[in-house]
Amino acid sequence: MTDKHLSTQFDSELSGISTRVLEMGGLVESQVAQAVYALTNFSADIASDVLRHEDRVNTMEIEIDRDLSTIIARRQPTARDLRLLIAISKTIANLERVGDEAARIARTVQRLIDAGVSSRLRLPVNDLAHEAELAVAQLRKALDAFARLDTQKAVEVLKQDDQIDREFDGLLRKLITYMMEDPRTISTSIDLVFVAKAIERVGDHAKNLAEVIIYIVKGTDVRHNTVAAVESMVK
Amino acid sequence: MSRVLVVEDEPAIAELMAINLRHAGHEVVMASTAEQALLQVDQVLPDLVVLDWMLPGQSGLALAKRWRSQSRTRELPIIMLTARAEEPDKIAGLDAGADDYLTKPFSTNELMARIRAVLRRKAPDALDSAVEVGMLRLDPATRRVSRDTQEVRLGPTEFRLLHFFMTHPERVHSRSQLLDRVWGDHVFIEERTVDVHVKRLREALSPVSCAGMIETVRGPATASHTSSSPWRHDPDAHAVEVERSAMSWLFSRFLAGALAMVVGASLGYWSGGPVHASLIAAVLGGAVGVGTISAIDTVRGYRLIRWLAGSQEDAAPRDTGFWGEIGYRVERSIRSRERGTAQERLRLAQFLSAMEASPNGILLLDANDQIHWCNSVAADHFGLDPERDRMQPVTNLVRAPGFVAALHLPSTTEAVLVPDVRGRCTLSIVIRAYGEGLRLVLSQDVTQRERADAMRRDFVANVSHEIRSPLTVVAGFIETLSSLPLSEVERKRVLMLMGQQAQRMQTLVGDLLILAQLEGSPLPPSDRCVPLAKLFGQSKADAVALSSGRHTVRFPEECAAQIAGNESELLSALTNLVNNAVRYTPEGGRVTVSWRTRDDGSGEVSVADTGIGVDREHIPRLTERFYRVDGSRSRDTGGTGLGLSIVKHVVQRHGGELEIQSEAGKGSRFSLILPAARVRMAGPGVAGANEQRSVA
Numbered sequence: 001m002t003d004k005h006l007s008t009q010f011d012s013e014l015s016g017i018s019t020r021v022l023e024m025g026g027l028v029e030s031q032v033a034q035a036v037y038a039l040t041n042f043s044a045d046i047a048s049d050v051l052r053h054e055d056r057v058n059t060m061e062i063e064i065d066r067d068l069s070t071i072i073a074r075r076q077p078t079a080r081d082l083r084l085l086i087a088i089s090k091t092i093a094n095l096e097r098v099g100d101e102a103a104r105i106a107r108t109v110q111r112l113i114d115a116g117v118s119s120r121l122r123l124p125v126n127d128l129a130h131e132a133e134l135a136v137a138q139l140r141k142a143l144d145a146f147a148r149l150d151t152q153k154a155v156e157v158l159k160q161d162d163q164i165d166r167e168f169d170g171l172l173r174k175l176i177t178y179m180m181e182d183p184r185t186i187s188t189s190i191d192l193v194f195v196a197k198a199i200e201r202v203g204d205h206a207k208n209l210a211e212v213i214i215y216i217v218k219g220t221d222v223r224h225n226t227v228a229a230v231e232s233m234v235k
Numbered sequence: 236m237s238r239v240l241v242v243e244d245e246p247a248i249a250e251l252m253a254i255n256l257r258h259a260g261h262e263v264v265m266a267s268t269a270e271q272a273l274l275q276v277d278q279v280l281p282d283l284v285v286l287d288w289m290l291p292g293q294s295g296l297a298l299a300k301r302w303r304s305q306s307r308t309r310e311l312p313i314i315m316l317t318a319r320a321e322e323p324d325k326i327a328g329l330d331a332g333a334d335d336y337l338t339k340p341f342s343t344n345e346l347m348a349r350i351r352a353v354l355r356r357k358a359p360d361a362l363d364s365a366v367e368v369g370m371l372r373l374d375p376a377t378r379r380v381s382r383d384t385q386e387v388r389l390g391p392t393e394f395r396l397l398h399f400f401m402t403h404p405e406r407v408h409s410r411s412q413l414l415d416r417v418w419g420d421h422v423f424i425e426e427r428t429v430d431v432h433v434k435r436l437r438e439a440l441s442p443v444s445c446a447g448m449i450e451t452v453r454g455p456a457t458a459s460h461t462s463s464s465p466w467r468h469d470p471d472a473h474a475v476e477v478e479r480s481a482m483s484w485l486f487s488r489f490l491a492g493a494l495a496m497v498v499g500a501s502l503g504y505w506s507g508g509p510v511h512a513s514l515i516a517a518v519l520g521g522a523v524g525v526g527t528i529s530a531i532d533t534v535r536g537y538r539l540i541r542w543l544a545g546s547q548e549d550a551a552p553r554d555t556g557f558w559g560e561i562g563y564r565v566e567r568s569i570r571s572r573e574r575g576t577a578q579e580r581l582r583l584a585q586f587l588s589a590m591e592a593s594p595n596g597i598l599l600l601d602a603n604d605q606i607h608w609c610n611s612v613a614a615d616h617f618g619l620d621p622e623r624d625r626m627q628p629v630t631n632l633v634r635a636p637g638f639v640a641a642l643h644l645p646s647t648t649e650a651v652l653v654p655d656v657r658g659r660c661t662l663s664i665v666i667r668a669y670g671e672g673l674r675l676v677l678s679q680d681v682t683q684r685e686r687a688d689a690m691r692r693d694f695v696a697n698v699s700h701e702i703r704s705p706l707t708v709v710a711g712f713i714e715t716l717s718s719l720p721l722s723e724v725e726r727k728r729v730l731m732l733m734g735q736q737a738q739r740m741q742t743l744v745g746d747l748l749i750l751a752q753l754e755g756s757p758l759p760p761s762d763r764c765v766p767l768a769k770l771f772g773q774s775k776a777d778a779v780a781l782s783s784g785r786h787t788v789r790f791p792e793e794c795a796a797q798i799a800g801n802e803s804e805l806l807s808a809l810t811n812l813v814n815n816a817v818r819y820t821p822e823g824g825r826v827t828v829s830w831r832t833r834d835d836g837s838g839e840v841s842v843a844d845t846g847i848g849v850d851r852e853h854i855p856r857l858t859e860r861f862y863r864v865d866g867s868r869s870r871d872t873g874g875t876g877l878g879l880s881i882v883k884h885v886v887q888r889h890g891g892e893l894e895i896q897s898e899a900g901k902g903s904r905f906s907l908i909l910p911a912a913r914v915r916m917a918g919p920g921v922a923g924a925n926e927q928r929s930v931a
Contacts, residue, residue, distance in 0.1 A: 019628045026634020033654070044300070053636075114301060140618075140656070147631035148623065 010075055014084065017067055018147075021088050021095075024060040025143040028095045029136060031057065031102035032202055036132035038109045039195065040125045047113075050106035057099035061092045083219060087212040091146070094205040094212075098139065101198040101205075108191050115187075124174050128192065131167040132199045138164065138206040145210065151217050151234045157210035158227050164203035171196045237282035237354060238262045242272040242298070243316070244290050247708040247732050248339075251715065252285060254729070255343045256350075258719050269293035273301075276308060279419060283354055285346075288317035288328065289700060296331045303332035312357040314349060316341065318700040339700075340707035343714045366401045371445050373401050382443040392417070393436045400449065407452050488557050492528050499524025532558065539565075596662075596678035602671065604629050604642060616678045618656035629676070641666055642674075652681070661685050697861035701743055701875065705736035739875075746877040749807060750860075753884045759801035764915050767794045767830060767840070770802075774810045778817050778826065785822040788813075791830050796838060797915040800889045808885040811878040812842040812905045819903070820846030836911030837891070843904040849897040857895060858883040882907070889913055 031050055038046040068089055071077070077085060138157055145153035175189045175196075214222050214234060222230045239261045243249040246267070253263045264281060266272040269290050275281070284302075288295040295315065302308040315333035317324070328336050334353050337346060365374040373380045375398060380387040389397065399417050400408075408416075410426040418424065437446040503520020507513040535558035542551050542562065547569055551562035587608070590597050596613030600606060605626045606619065614621050617633045624632060630639050635653040641664070650663045660682040667675045712729045715721070721729065771790045778788045798805060809828075816826040824845040832838050849857065856862050861876035879893075882905075886893050890910045897903035 015628065019630055022631045022634055023636075023639050026630070026639060027636045029634060030636050030654075044297070113297065114304065137657075143634065144618065144632060147627060 010077075010081075013071055013075070014081065017064065017071065017088060018084075020060070020064055020067075021091055022143060022147055024057065024064065024092060024095050025139075025146070027053065027057055027060070028098045028102065029139055029143065031099055032105075032132065032139065032199075033136050035102040035105035035109070036129055036136075036199070038106060040129045042109070042113060044110060044113045047106040047109040051103055051110075054099060054103045057096060061096040064092050065089065080216070080219070083216050087216045090212050091209055094208045098202050098205045101201050104198045105195050108195050112188065112191060124171065124178070124192070127167075127171050127174060128196060128199065131164060131171060131196060132202075134160075134164050134167060135199050135202040135206065138203050139209075142206040142209040142213070145213050149213065149217050151214050154210040154213040155227070155231055155234055157206055158230060161203055161207045164200055168196055168200040238264065238279065239350065240264045240266060240272065240275055240281040240284045242266045242269070242284060242290065242295065243287045244268065245287070245704050245708075247736055248287075248704060248711075250728075250732060251343065251708055251711040252346065254721075254725065255347060255711075255715055255719070259347055259350075261350075267291075269295070269298045272298060276302070276311070280307070280311065283312045283314065283350060283357075285314050285316055285350070286333070288315060288319060288324075296328065299328075299332045310357065312353045314346075314353060316346075318703040319696065320699070339703040340710050343711045344718065366398070368401045368404055369445070369448060371401070371440075371443070371448065373398055382445060385443050387439055387443055387445075389439050390435065392432050393439060396432055396436055397440075485557075491556075492525060495524035495528045496521040497524075499527075532556075535559070596676075598629070598676035598678070600629055600674040600676060602673060604674070606632075607673075613676070613678055616655050616660075616662055616680070638664055652685075655680070694860055697876070698747070701861070702740065705740040705743075708736040709733050709740075743875045743877070746875045746881060749881055750877060750884065753804070753881065753888065759799075759804060759888055761799045761913065763802075764797040764799050765802040765805055767796045767798060770806050770809050771828065773806055774813045774828075777810055778813045781814055782817045782826075786817055786820055787825045788817070788828075789826065790828045794830050795916065796830060796832070798838065798889075798909055799913040799915065800909075804885045804888065808882045808907060809840065809842075811882050812907070815878055815905075816842050816844035816846065816903070820844045824902075832914065832916070833908075836914065838909045838911075838914040839906050840909070841904055841906040843902065845902040848899045848901050848903050849895075850899045851897075854895050854897060858893065 031053060034046055035050045037043070038050065068085055072082075072085055075081075138160060141153055142157045144150070145157065172193065175193055179186050179189045211222050211230075214220065214230065218234060220233055222233060225233070239256050241249055241252050241256070241263060243252065243265070244267045249265050249267070253265060256263045264275055264279075266275050270293075272284075272286075276284075286295045286299060290298070295317070299313050299315065302311055302313070313333045314335045314337060315328045315331075316337050316339065317328065318339045319325075319328075320338040325336050325338075334357065335349050337349060365372060365376070367373075370382045371380065372382070373394075378394060380389055380394065380397060395417050396413070399413070410429040413429050414424065414426065433449065433451070437449055440446045440448070499520035499522065500517040501520070503516035503518070503523075504513045506520075507516020510516075535552065535554045535556070538552040538554070539558050539562045542549070543565065547566070551566035553559060554562065591610045593610060593612065596610065596616040598606065598609040598613045598617070598619075606624050606629050608625075609617075609619055609621050611621070613619065619632055630642060633639075637651045637653050641647050641649075641651045646668060647666055650665050653662050653664055654660070655662050660680050663679045663681045665677045665679075667677070669675055712733050716726070716729060771794060775788065775790045782788055813826065813828060820826060826845075827841075827843045829841050829843070830838070831841075853862075858879045860880045883893050886907050886909070890913060891908045894906040894908060895903065896906075
C-alpha cells in the first residue's frame with residue numbers, strides 16, 4: 001500500500017478500500033465483544049443491539065465487494081495490487097462470517113432470556129468470556145497486522161490459534177460435567193456449546209485473515225501448511 | 236369481579252394491596268417470585284397484573300417483556316410498581332410493556348384508581364359498571380339485565396356471554412375467542428358449546444325482543460533533534476570586528492587593483508628601460524599586476540563557492556578582502572538562521588515533551604485522518620506504535636465503531652465512550668478540529684469514574700428501594716385505615732404490620748447513620764481499652780433474645796483481653812456478626828464465638844455458625860452495601876444489607892481486617908483480625924482497665 005503508482009488516484013482508491021475493510025473489521029470486532037458482554041451480563045438490550053448492527057456488516061460487505069469489482073475492471077491491476085484486491089475479497093467474506101457468529105451468539109442470549117434462564121443459574125459464562133477475549137484479541141491482532149502489512153504479527157496469530165481450540169475443548173468437558181450432574185441444564189448447556197463453537201470459529205476466521213496477509217506481502221499461499229512451515233516461508 | 240394478580244416480593248406491601256383490592260371487590264392472587272407469577276398466569280389468565288420491578292431471580296421488567304411476546308398474554312393489562320422513580324426507568328418500564336407505571340411510595344387510593352382506569356381501557360367487561368346497548372341494560376353489580384323495566388332472566392354463563400358482547404359491540408368474535416374471553420383460556424371445552432349458549436341467550440332475549448341484536452356470521456475510538464550543532468566557529472566572535480560598508484570594500488578593491496597596475500607598470504617600465512621597450516613593458520607589467528589580483532580573487536571566489544556548495548559546517552574561508560567579506564556575511568546570516576531553527580526545534584521539543592507528559596492521550600491527525608503524531612498515553616490507549624504507524628489512516632488501527640462514526644462527522648464536541656485496545660478500560664474520546672482540516676483526538680481513561688458512578692447509582696437505587704418499601708406500607712395502611720371500614724381482626728393485623736415496618740425503617744436509618752458516622756469521624760483512639768468480656772456480654776444478651784432458644788449460642792467463659800478502640804463501634808461490629816450468624820442458622824444450629832491471639836500477637840474474634848453458608852463466588856462481594864447473596868430482596872431474615880459493610884468499616888478503622896470463610900450448606904466463619912498494637916493482654920490489661928476508668 002506504500003508503493004507509489006503513476007496514478008495517485010489508484011493509490012487513493014486502494015488505500016480507501018483498505019480503510020473501509022478495516023472499518024468493517026472494527027465493527028465486527030465490537031459485535032463479537034458486545035455479543036459476549038450480552039451473554040455474561042444477560043442483557044437482552046445489548047443482544048438486540050448486536051442483531052440490529054448485523055445489517056450494517058452485511059451492507060458493508062456488499063458495498064466493498066462492488067467497489068472491488070469496479071477497481072479491478074477499471075484499473076486492471078497486476079502483481080501486488082491484484083493480490084491485495086483478491087485478499088480484500090477474501091477478508092470481507094471472513095469478516096462477514098465473524099459478524100454472523102456474533103449474531104448467532106446474540107440470538108442465543110435472547111433465547112436463553114426468553115426461556116427464563118436467569119443469571120442465577122450457575123453457568124460457566126466466565127470461561128466463555130475468557131475464550132471470547134482470546135478470540136477477539138486474535139481478530140484485533142490480525143486486523144492490526146492487515147493495516148501494517150506485518151507478516152510477523154500474522155504468524156503470531158497463526159501460532160496462537162490452538163490456544164482457543166484448547167480453551168474450547170476444556171469448556172466442552174466442563175459443560176459435559178454440568179449436564180451429567182443436573183439434566184435440567186442440558187438444553188442451556190447445548191446452547192452454550194454452540195456459543196463456544198461460534199467463538200472458536202471467530203478464532204479460525206482471524207487465522208484465515210492472517211494467512212491472507214502473508215499472501216499479500218509474500219505472494220505465497222500458505223493455507224494448509226503447518227505453522228512451522230509458514231514461519232520458514234515468511235523469513 | 237375481576238381477578239388481579241399481585242406480583243410483589245415484599246410481603247407487607249403485597250398484603251397492603253390485597254386488603255385494598257379485596258375491599259374494592261377484586262379477587263386477589265399473589266405471587267412473590269417471577270416463577271410463581273408465571274405459573275399463576277399459566278393456570279388462569281388474570282384480568283390485570285400488578286408487577287413489582289425488583290423481584291428475586293428474573294426481574295419484573297423481563298417478565299413483562301416475556302408476557303408481551305406471547306400471544307396469549309399480549310393483551311394482559313400490567314401495572315408496574317417500583318421504587319425506581321427516574322425518568323429512564325419509567326420509559327424502560329413502559330416500553331417493556333407496562334400499561335401504567337407507579338412509583339413507591341404510592342397512595343393506595345391512586346393505585347386503585349389506576350387499576351380501574353387500566354381495566355376500563357383494556358378489559359371493560361371486568362369492570363362493574365353498568366353497560367347499555369340500545370334499549371338493553373346490563374348491571375354486573377346487581378347481575379341484572381333489563382329492557383326498560385322488563386327484566387330478563389339469564390343463566391351465569393349466558394350473563395357473562397352477554398356482558399362480553401355488550402362491552403365489545405359491533406365486532407365479530409370467533410368461537411375460540413369467545414371461549415378464551417368468556418369461559419377463560421384455562422377451561423378446555425368443545426367449541427360447539429358456544430353455539431348452545433348463544434342459542435340459549437337468544438331464547439332468553441327473545442321475550443324482550445332483543446334476540447336480533449346478536450348476529451351469527453359464517454364464514455379472518457516525532458522525535459526532535461537536540462543537535463544544536465556545537466558551532467566549531469561562532470561568527471558572532473568575529474562579528475565584533477569593525478562593521479564596514481560594502482562600498483568601502485569596493486573602493487579598497489579598486490585601489491588594490493590600481494596599485495597593482497601602477498606597481499606592475501613601474502616595474503615594467505624600469506626593467507624595460509635596458510631593452511628600450513619601457514612603454515610596452517609598463518603595459519605588460521600593469522597587466523600582470525591586474526592579472527595577479529584577478530587570479531587571487533578567482534581562487535578566493537572558488538573557495539567561497541566550494542564552501543557554499545558544501546555543508547557549511549566549517550567556518551567560511553577567512554580571506555581578507557572582498558570575497559572574505561562576502562563569505563563572512565553569508566556565514567553570519569546562515570548561522571543566525573541555524574540558531575533560529577535550533578531554537579524553534581528546542582521549543583517544539585519542549586512542547587512535544589509537554590504533550591508527552593500529559594496524563595491524557597493526544598493524537599494529531601492530518602487532513603486525511605492519518606496519524607501525524609501521538610503521545611505515549613495515546614499509543615497505549617489505542618495500541619499504536621508512534622514511529623511505525625505515522626501516516627497510517629487512524630481508522631485502520633483505531634477501529635471502534637463509535638470512534639469511526641464520530642470521526643466521520645464534520646464536527647463534534649461530544650465525548651464518545653469507547654473500550655480501549657485491551658477491552659478492559661473505558662476511554663472517553665473528544666475530537667477537535669484545528670488548523671486547516673487537522674484534528675486533535677484527546678482520550679481519557681474514565682474506567683474508575685464510570686465504576687464509581689455505577690456504584691453510586693446502585694447505592695442510591697438500593698437506599699431508595701429499602702426506605703421506600705416500608706414507607707409505602709406505613710403510608711398505605713394509614714390511608715387504608717382512614718378510608719376502609721376494617722374489621723377488628725384486620726385492624727390489628729394492619730397495626731402490627733405497620734409497627735414492623737416502622738421498626739425496619741428505624742433499623743435501616745440507624746445503620747445508615749452509623750456508616751455515615753464511621754466515614755466522617757476521626758480514627759478510633761488507641762489509648763482507651765475496651766474489655767472484650769464486656770462486649771461479649773452485651774452481644775450475647777442480644778443474640779439470645781434474637782434466637783429465643785432456637786439455637787445454641789456459645790461465648791467464651793472468660794476473657795481477660797482488652798482491645799484499644801472505640802467501644803460502641805466494636806460492639807456494633809460484633810453484634811452484627813453474631814446477629815447475622817443467628818439469622819442465617821436454621822433452628823437447632825450452633826453459633827460459637829471465640830477469641831484467640833495469633834502467633835504474631837494480633838487478636839482474632841471469630842463468629843462461627845452451622846448455618847446456610849455462602850457460595851465462594853459471593854464472598855468477595857459480601858461486604859458491599861446492600862449486596863444480597865440470593866439477589867432476592869426478601870426480608871425474611873430482617874437484615875438491612877448494611878451489617879457487613881459496617882463490620883468491615885469498623886475493623887479497617889481499627890487497623891485490622893475481616894476474614895470470611897464459608898461453604899454453602901455447612902456454615903460460615905467470620906473473623907475480626909485486630910492488630911497486635913491494639914490488643915492488651917491479661918496483666919497490663921488490668922492496668923489498662925484502671926487507666927480507662929481514670930480517663931473516663
